[in-house]
Amino acid sequence: MQEPWRDDEPIYRQLRQRIATLILNGAIKEGEPIPSVRQVAADYQINHLTVAKAYQELVEQGLVEKRRGLGMFVLPGARDQIAASERDKLLEDELPRLLVRARQLGISESELNAHIKQMLKETP
Numbered sequence: 533m534q535e536p537w538r539d540d541e542p543i544y545r546q547l548r549q550r551i552a553t554l555i556l557n558g559a560i561k562e563g564e565p566i567p568s569v570r571q572v573a574a575d576y577q578i579n580h581l582t583v584a585k586a587y588q589e590l591v592e593q594g595l596v597e598k599r600r601g602l603g604m605f606v607l608p609g610a611r612d613q614i615a616a617s618e619r620d621k622l623l624e625d626e627l628p629r630l631l632v633r634a635r636q637l638g639i640s641e642s643e644l645n646a647h648i649k650q651m652l653k654e655t656p
Contacts, residue, residue: 534576543578547586552595555606556614565603566596 537543554560569587573580587604590596595610634644 544582544586544589547572547576547578547583548589551586551590552614555595555610556618558611560606562606562608562610565605566590568603 537546551560551566554566555562560566566587567575569580569583572578572583576583587596590604591598593613594607595613596604596606598604
């Protein structure tokens, strides 16, 4: 079952992120086509213009290219570009918020470190 759309962000941005995640996870590899606008619009039951806007952002970010008559294809280096962007987002946006929240809840540095180390051991 598909993850529902959130109300806090436009659907085209959420779709762009879903496609980027598929590329990052290797579900869509560099050089491979991404699903057509019509197919995605039908699968997710959203307007084709919404899909086209998400795809246009992927083009502008240099992650995919349109090949006339063939569709959209993932560009070489797209996965590395997405990974670098996501790392920056984690370190610059998400981690500071986590630390602020931990301080608010009275979680010590040693307790936080212990939990992180334990989680790293448990995840493959």
